[in-house]
Amino acid sequence: MRSTTALRFWLAALLATLLLADQLLPPPLPGGSNPAHLAPHAQVVLARDGTPLRAFPDRAHIWRHPVRVAEVSPRYVEAVLAYEDRFFRWHPGVNPFALLRAAGQWLWHGRIVSGGSTLTMQVARMLEPEVYASRSLAGKLRQMARAVQLELRLSKAEILELYLTYAPMGGVLEGVESASRAYLGKPSLALSHAEAALLAVLPQTPSRLRPDRFPGRAREARDKVLDRLVPEWGEATVMEAKQEPVIAQTLREPLLAPLFAERVRKLYPKAQRVDTTLDAGTQASVEQLVAARLAVLPPRVSMAALVVDNATLEVRAYAGSADFSDAERFSHVDMVQGRRSPGSALKPFLYGLALDEGLIHSESLLSDVPQSFAGYQPGNFQASFSGPVGVTEALQKSLNVPAVEVLDRLGPQRFVSLLRRGGLKLDLPRGAEPNLSVILGGVAVNLEGMVGAYTAFARGGVAGKPRYTADAPVEEARLLSEGAAFIIRDVLESGGPVARQVEGGVGARRGIMWKTGTSFGFRDAWAVGVSDRYTVGVWVGRPDGTPNPGFFGANVAAPLLVDVFAAIDDSRPAKRTPPASVTQAKVCWPLGLRADAVPAALCHHERTAWLLNDAAPPTFPDRLRGGAARYTDYRDATSGRRVRAACSPGEMQAVEMARWPAALEPWLDAATRERALPPAWAPACAKAQAPEAGLKIVGIADGETIRRAGGSPGGPVPSLRLEARGGQQERIWLVDGRQVGRAPAGTALHHRFADPGRHTITVMDDAGRHDRVEISVR
Template sequence: MRLRTLASSVRPRHAAWWALPLAVLLGLLLLDRLFPLPAPGRDSPYALVVEARDGTPLRAFPDKDHIWRHPVRLEEVSPLYLEALTRYEDRAFWWHPGVNPLALLRAAGQWATQGHIVSGGSTITMQVARILDPQARSLRGKLVQILRAVQIECHYSKREILALYLNYAPMGGVLEGVEAASRAYLGKPALRLSHAEAALLTVLPQQPSRLRPDRFAAKAQGARDKVLRRMAGRWSDADIREALGEPVVAQTLREPMLAPLLAQRLKETADAAGDRTRIRSTIDAASQATVENLLGDRVRGLPPRVSLAAMVMDNASHEVLAYAGSADFGDKDRFSHVDMVRASRSPGSALKPFLYGFALDEGMIHSESLLSDTPQSFGGYQPGNFQQSFHGPVSVSEALVKSLNVPAVEVLDQLGPLRFVAMLRRGGLKLDFPRGAEPNLSVILGGAGVRLENMVGAYAALARKGLAVVPRFTPDAPVREQRMMSEGAAFIIRDILETGGPLGRAVEGQGAYRGIAWKTGTSFGFRDAWAFGVSQRYTVGVWVGRPDGTPNPGFFGANVAAPLLVDIFTALPGGRNANPEPAPPGVTLEKICWPTGMRAQGTDPRHCPVQRTAWTLQGVTPPTFADKVRGGAQLLTYFTDRASGMRVMPACAHGDVDRHELARWPASLEPWLDADLRRRALPPGWAKECEQAYRPEGIRIVGLSDGEVIRQARGADLPRARVDVRGAQGGDLHWAVNGSLVAAQGKGNGRVLEFPHAGRYDVTVFDGGGNVDRVSVSVVAATVR
């Protein structure tokens, strides 16, 4: 009975002892639910940093309070800093439950004796609690901080708590976190801190405003030295002595601003994806700084409102190493916030390499195919060259190197504009046309819009065996490549642009451009100047102009964009090719003939008045394009009078005749052949007895005779000549003197030509039907006696 009574009295007492901890635990859980921990960074949901490939901050996007914070992980921070932090701030960090009772008792004793708080006894966890839930510096605030610290220890591991401190500790001014402070004050990542630097950043959060090393170096040094002395026994005496002798030197606090427009672009992408912490880009910080400095130097010599853009891509990885969307991000007068890497602008002649590459793959041309750089009409479209001059017979290589317009339109006319645009799109380069517009022949001269970044990806095909790519701005971006042209065509085009073709390979030259395959472009009205180049390692694109589209007379690709392109290649490590690349399988050198375009081997020497060495693809030597003005076979059979050597027909000849055969030059080129070649490659003039019956009427210049010599009278001005035309077929007449266009006029009107100095003058006229006549005259100055 007595035992039962005793047992009954003990059981309730034991139950009470168990109920009390349970009630406390439930109460804590309830408080945790009622007063949840604020999430880290709750006041800065939009804080973000965009980094270079090595972690160098490119641009920081602060929160609403303009706080700069660079997220960092424990393994990205120097062990020296972690040692100094835990030893100086909180030696018991790794074992206490959020608060250190001994430190609190010490702080309470100081408060009781001094009447105010001398030291807070704060642990690192308590400091994190103050960061997450700021409280007033009072007894109540300290109690709340203690409870929060215990709460934090229940929710986070020690490493997670330490990471919160590393990222959110105040570091002076608008800086938070050790990485932001290390980058801003010391210009280096927190992983590379020295002993002295680690001690400095350890003490900085104690009084971030008063210990800023950029403003109060002496105070900061005194506080740093206190930390260093506290590290005795942990660090060697030699390291501490060396660190104590190191002065505190901090750079002026400034916002990181490399590749600002790319950073803005990546931020927009991150905002859409919900990732707002840190973005690692492919940018190489050194290359980016180099390109920005080059653009900054160059823009100072340009007129107001003119800007520049440039992009550098690694050919092997497709990664963009440098991205400058404007010349100077701080110059609003130059439209600094307009990203011209993404803007759609007319490329001028920059698409020509792709046209000739496609024509090679289609078996339409080889590198020395004969083209006509003469005044021509293509269904009413009459292109002219940039310098308003013509060169007569040119090869594909010459046409591409000199960026001649008429030969490019001639090739595009054969390939077809719609097909050309489709082939570009197949290779990943999409052109922008006005709404409702269809591709036409003007597309090869800039009649569509392109973007710098897309053009860089397309030009990379010349260094990547014909494979174009999509430039990558982040390491996790997918690798995308498309076949732009064959490996052989890419080699031939690149060789032409780099060395000038087979002939250029045999001669030293190219000056500053040696080792770079490059091409320029200038849009109509001098609105856009471009230069694109490839080496084995890089593809670079440059744009110069006004973002608002205002013309810049005298600004064209060769004089403003190409020199900057060369400077960029020269400044990049390994930027140039040491030697031209060897030809790939399927590309061979062949001797070919003009005017037929066929292989010299097996061709009658009489039909090969001019031989050239050409790159051919798969052994194909296509014939010269059909003559638009004069149809018929390439070979011409004609007869001459044996006695006079003049051209006759058997029916009208008065004596014995000889039969001849030669390869015909395109009619538009005949007036442009030099005198020696004309004697060898053209039939002689008609004999009088056959002229009336067989000479075609055609277009003829009257007022000047071929070979005429004009002498200046003594004391008189240099002479002029009035010329007219007979036999024009249609359209306006165009006059050229020594290859330069001088006038356009309607039919039936004469023209006065001036000869400003002594010498030879080649006078050419052509009509809308492509009919051409040419005469050469010599002007002799008066002799002085």
Template sequence: MFHRQFATSLKHHIRSHKIGYGCLSALLVLLWSADKLFPLPAPGRDSFNVIVVAKDGTPLRAFPDRAHIWRHPIKLDAVSPYYIQSLIAYEDKNFWWHPGVNPLSLLRATYQWLRYGHIVSGGSTLTMQVARILDPTPRTMSGKLKQIARALQLEYHYSKTEILDLYMNFAPMGGVLEGVEAASRAYLGKPANRLTHAEAALLTVLPQLPSVLRPDRYPQKAQLARNKVVYRMRGIWSTAEIKDALTEPIAALTVREPLLAPLLAQRMKSQNPGQLRIDTTIDSIAQQTVETLLVDRVNVLPPRISMAAMVMDNRTAEVVAYAGSADFTDRERFSNVDMVRASRSPGSTLKPFLYAFALDEGLIHSESLLSDTPQSFSGYQPGNFQQNFHGPVSVSEALVKSLNVPAVQVLDQLGSVPFVAMLRRGGLKLEFPKGAAPNLSVILGGAGARLEDMVAAYSSLARAGMAVTPRFVPSAPLQERRMMSEGAAFIVRDILETGGPVGRAVEGNGSYRGIAWKTGTSFGFRDAWALGVSQRYTIGVWVGRPDGTPNPGFFGANIAAPLLVDIFNALPDGRNLSPNPAPATVKQEKICWPSGTRASDNIIDGNEDLCPLQRTAWTLNGIAPPTFPDRLQAMSPRLTYFVDQQTGKRVLPDCAQHAYRQQQIMRWPAALQLWLDPDLHKKSLPPEWDSSCSAHYSSSYSDGNALKIMGLNDGELIRQANGGKLPEAKLELRGSHGEVNWMVNGRLLTDKRINQTIKFPNAGRYDITAFDMQGNFDRIGVSVQMQ
């Protein structure tokens, strides 16, 4: 009997468990089906705005989502632990163990609803709040049930940490702000990982009534709500921490769109599609400093003028400041045009590279003799910015004073095509008009260059000749390219900073010590440039109108250089004055003018006839090259002649009356003869001929200045004739020998005949000069008066 009863009971028990298992299985299938039929709305990547941040995490610019909501993506480990503590303690202390809903909280909320007839507390867990954020529901019973179902779905699909991440990124924080990071940046001006206890409590309570508790608008209400959270933290925070939190005032910033380096941020966004957070190398403090300097400077300039500046750290090639326009909010100044990337005429800013390449090619040393005189290079006649000439100048002087004719003279020797190729080898690619080829005008701005590339190229002066590719993001590799040798970089930088081995610089001395810099002005005053290097930074500045309209009176030295110096001064270590020792390939040597070679090779037994002027030069690789060949006279640079030992006058062996000796002098280039001071000019010519040799040479060459311009007298006044015909003068040169040259107001005429017709198109003073290949010259000045 007992066994029969036990067997019957066991069958009933098994049958009941089968029914239970079946019901449970059916319930699970139902829940699974419901989950598939009503999937949980998941935030996509487009739910977040793209944010570009500085190296320290400071937002540079944020691009809002489609609903114009500001969210900054953040993970749990990037938030202050004080915020996590206060959030869990205040909002959902059982968050880590419940399945998405808290039955006790729901029962309490239901009881309050039945008793009072309206919802007193929602009983919502953090998971339920996230569910309502992802799938908004009305505050009704049906809405609450749907919210509970969504919360269970969340717990099924996500971990607790992931759910907390969703809350921290999507919790409403007032206005267009969502998420703790966006609120912390906007209200408090700091990242969420640096929140104090009081700030963590404030951001914890803010989502409850985000419009009412905004700290920037209602600080008193926000403080009361914050304190409520702080009191709830007893037992979690220490008494001292709670006391400090309660006494901390509410000091919220006015919510503004982050707008640092806006054009760089736009560039990074376009270059990194799909990336929500883009970290850059920008130093937020340096960026603010540069932008402030640009705004202050541009506000005193005419309308439509813009500015651009870029600062690069020489050690890492990281771009620490980038201002593509002067004031991003001023549309009249073409603020949306990024002039860091625009191709513009660089003016004279390529000259340092020209002299560096010529040094590496063994064509020059720092004191090589150049001719700053009117010259024609196959029909190309460059002039200087100030429309005057200096005569004999060294490479150092030509570079510091930014003289055009000497630069073209050096480029003529180096070659335009090799020069452009060398720049490209170092990473600086020039842009030419379609179908145009490199020519001599390239050194004066006859091609386009970008400020970004110019800064990269100039860094070679501070990096032992190695140029770099600017790095805008930390992940970018360091890319170096050889622009010039270490020795050439040292010499050019020393010239730009100090004027060379004897310190004759104009721009590099005094208050500018510690900066090696160069200015440039494009044709028609369209672009003003200044680029410079210190031990720490390379900085470039551009000023002008993005549409290319000329700006008369704007040139590099007066408009761009002061801003460059201000930026160097404002940056830490901007003008590091640590010594820059000369490399082993560079040394100082005495050289001679006009030969250009070492003094030791020209001064023999104390005779200085071959070395009338000595200068101290930087030489590279032990090379002291001679002065370039004379372009106006194809003659040996050394003149050998005979001198009567009794009279000291010039003779020939077959007409000498006494013992004679052979002597030599160095010829100055013919183009420089007119520019020598009287004493030096006299030394540059052999002595007058002895009368005993008059049968061999005309007495018209008895001195070094036998030429005479005939047809006008020095100081003569010329008036315009009746009828309005332009005045002119027919001139003749007497006493010349060989080819002659004429100049009018410093401009060389192409006609080299003895007889000339000079036309005077305008009133004013005209200086007329003529000279021959022997160094003889005559000069007159006349005044022209128009009716």
């Protein structure tokens, strides 16, 4: 009785000791307190289909690609278990029968004939390779103890996954997925029978069996594995697999979306494997399109491109630089994150927010003429002006002065706050407050934020932050109303309702809206486009911020944008119908109101417009002169000349008139001027002349012909002295709508007329006074 009690005591003590040792000396599992050779651990960043984008080796420069059992071909699992450990699913980590068999063979033959290691024991050795470098008896016993510990802690599937991840595969490769991708160029899920057998035998002696260096040895070893698999696969399958040659690629580091991979790796520093949302095919296409342009890019110029899926906000392609191998192009500077001036790329949001604020409709009358906004005098990119334009034309042509005019009404502070509320981060110069230059690039944004904001045009006005992993939270905010987003997209995609009718909706069938931007000094060229499926952004420039003369959004970034869409999106655009808040109506210039609310005599030009919430706001108040847009004028009943009661000698007639903004009057065509401007004053009322008569071009007569010196076409280019009388303010001179200079009152300006033909010369000042003459140059 006492012996039985003592035995129980010693057994309990032994069990307690083993349990204590197990707790004090746990196995070095990944993610726990790993030994030095696993810290820092290897990482791999994957595309959404499992394609490696970039592998980050551990301290020993090992590439490792963690996989789950379900992500590996069952053929490979069958081959491994048949060759390495047929009783893996039943033993507790150590197979005593295999150990006895190995010991007997060793005693009989005097050498090792077969090993007694189980798959679990091999995993233990893989986790602590330096401990089991020598094959001593003590080392074997420790390996067995570790195997039991692993079996107590992990399921069979988890142990198998460790083997699939850490099995040595030759060179710097560990794990079946790394080997399959590196040697065979395919995922391990797609392994053939022959390939599964080849990779199953590699861990035995990986340095001697590498298929890229020793295909003959590798084939012999593979065929031995295949012979063992006849019971599982059948003789016919094995014979067919043996006919397959051993062909392996040269090892090379995966390098797709390298800057993206680096960024994501830092977001998940402890993860051995990071599954991202990138599409490997889309990424490769974008990188190829970028690389194809390197030959025509000047030194130090880089490019960046970003593709986002509108439905999920997941990033499908991410090119942070033009060439990751070219240090002269700042290869390691990620310009998807770089904050730069967007130029005109914010204009769609300005007009969309102005629609939401009830300030405009799609054909509101704007003034594309030289203007001064409290001393700020914007000009257009081409240095020319178009005169009266609608919102549609102003946005499509990216005209600067109309955009500043709209921002002046909306307010720069409110514009910036609305954009920030919608998720677009804007950086202002240190200590600066938002001003009118914001809309022409006076802020800094990055490509990531810009693309996220533009997704609003495909998502009913809701912008979102691009997502890089499937488990990343969806961050979105309303930037525009659904109606405003529809109108702006329609304007930039197909030209608005008029273009839809005239052109048959050609732009709508293409299904892409885009906008370009160029920052001051040609430092940054932008293009951002939106289709039903994707939003794509492109940036071109020098990361150090130096100028690129002649590089602007339309000629550098937009062609790449179009090519990207052609490469990644072959779907037909869905037919879009306007939301309930958007209606179509006829409006009249210059008042801007509905045509059915304006007398025919006051409707100088009729336009078809999109209205938001059925609102047709009037044209902005005149900045240069006071008075109502509709006014009553008086004419002499006999002569039809303009009169006033104080100077009229006879009967007067009241005539209702619609006034155009003073700055636009010099730009009106002859027919519109006849309808819009009152007739000349009657002689008795000559002293009541209006301000526009106070500025007069002198020295050049209307209709005059200017000839080259000597009368020959090859003679010297004529130079004219441009001079005006009247007024006390600075004069703005334009030739054919293009500003050619400014001159103080009383000062002349000289201009050379290099092109023959008819030319219109216009002078105007800030008070709305103007004069215009037409000349011919021969």
